[in-house]
Amino acid sequence: MRIVTTLLLAAMALLAACNTIAGAGEDISKGGQAIHRGAEEAK
Incomplete structure (x- = not known):
């Protein structure tokens, strides 16, 4: 038993x-996506 x-x-x-x-x-993937979006907006 x-x-x-x-x-x-x-x-x-x-x-x-x-x-x-x-x-x-x-969570890591979502963080990476947020960083990518921020970089795209900063262009």
């Missing part, structure tokens, strides 16, 4: 990490 519990907890941690990394990637 401990093995099953450990595996479930590990799976949940991995899924949470994937969501966090995906969210960070989206």
